Amino acid sequence: MSSRRARSRQSTSSSRITDEQINDLVSKLQAVLPEARLHGCLSMQVSAAKVLQETCNYIRSLHREVDDLSERLSELLATTEASSAQAAIIRSLLK
Amino acid sequence: MLSRTHFIYISACVAAFSPSCLLSFSVAAMQVTEAFKHAFLKQMLLGFQASAVSTNSMGIQERKNAIKLSADVAMAVFRGSRKWTRGLIAGLSEKQQNRSFLQLILGEQYERRLMKPCYSSWKIPRCRTIVRRSLRVCCRRQKKKKNQSGVLARTLVEKRTQQLKRLVPGGESMDGLSLLDETLDYVLSLRAQVDLMQSLLTTVESSKLRSHSKRTLTERKASYVGK
Numbered sequence: 001m002s003s004r005r006a007r008s009r010q011s012t013s014s015s016r017i018t019d020e021q022i023n024d025l026v027s028k029l030q031a032v033l034p035e036a037r038l039h040g041c042l043s044m045q046v047s048a049a050k051v052l053q054e055t056c057n058y059i060r061s062l063h064r065e066v067d068d069l070s071e072r073l074s075e076l077l078a079t080t081e082a083s084s085a086q087a088a089i090i091r092s093l094l095k
Numbered sequence: 096m097l098s099r100t101h102f103i104y105i106s107a108c109v110a111a112f113s114p115s116c117l118l119s120f121s122v123a124a125m126q127v128t129e130a131f132k133h134a135f136l137k138q139m140l141l142g143f144q145a146s147a148v149s150t151n152s153m154g155i156q157e158r159k160n161a162i163k164l165s166a167d168v169a170m171a172v173f174r175g176s177r178k179w180t181r182g183l184i185a186g187l188s189e190k191q192q193n194r195s196f197l198q199l200i201l202g203e204q205y206e207r208r209l210m211k212p213c214y215s216s217w218k219i220p221r222c223r224t225i226v227r228r229s230l231r232v233c234c235r236r237q238k239k240k241k242n243q244s245g246v247l248a249r250t251l252v253e254k255r256t257q258q259l260k261r262l263v264p265g266g267e268s269m270d271g272l273s274l275l276d277e278t279l280d281y282v283l284s285l286r287a288q289v290d291l292m293q294s295l296l297t298t299v300e301s302s303k304l305r306s307h308s309k310r311t312l313t314e315r316k317a318s319y320v321g322k
Contacts, residue, residue, distance in 0.1 A: 049248060058282065066163065066166065069296060075155060088302040
């Protein structure tokens with residue numbers, strides 16, 4: 001989020017476009033977050049700080065999920081034969 | 096280890112099933128499109144092969160890291176050239192043990208990347224004291240006009256932006272608008288990655304159960320015949 005000071009230094013026309021773009025992206029980001037449904041689409045003026053915080057939390061939770069899934073896959077593949085593991089992957093490719 | 100015939104088979108499947116229309120990575124409603132799914136799983140398979148994930152000699156942690164690496168590279172390769180994908184690859188290359196794997200998977204693309212200067216490690220120099228001081232000065236100048244909550248909100252946004260920059264790969268060298276854009280793209284890619292890994296896990300689990308039940312059935316039959 002560029003500070004208002006920096007934006008005011010630019011010409012007013014370009015800063016208006018930038019503001020619009022920023023608001024657009026922030027609302028898109030909000031729509032992607034899992035709690036978007038909880039806050040409801042009624043709240044139009046969700047603070048940017050809140051959206052950023054939720055995004056940080058969401059990214060962290062996604063990282064944890066990837067980590068967890070990798071571990072589970074690792075445990076599964078440890079006791080699976082090479083050929084059947086690859087057959088399973090090919091099967092999910094075909095689904 | 097996959098034989099050459101396996102690889103040809105996979106490529107044929109991907110070619111047969113991928114849609115003829117252009118792939119659309121729709122931001123508004125990201126669904127796991129078929130082409131993305133095939134490309135991602137194909138990359139993961141290549142990754143598994145490259146790091147010999149299917150051999151039993153690997154420890155669980157080692158295999159887990161190899162799987163995670165394959166998944167991350169698959170995600171970055173599919174998404175193409177974006178600031179965060181370049182940041183991700185650069186971050187992975189920092190570890191010596193990943194380099195040969197990246198070399199294998201990315202081929203000449205990787206060497207070209209190494210030749211370019213590494214922008215992801217360039218951080219925008221930002222001293223917190225300077226930022227705070229300048230905010231205070233700004234506040235003093237427009238003391239009557241500004242309300243306290245405005246200043247607080249801006250500091251909070253600043254703080255959160257710093258956190259986000261640390262989370263998104265290559266984020267340190269991004270600013271404002273591009274950071275938001277890259278974050279959106281990154282979050283959608285991560286979600287797709289999680290979905291695909293989940294479905295892969297389910298498939299492997301179910302195929303294991305099937306083969307296990309088949310084996311017990313055969314064993315039971317054999318023991319019955321023996322009697």
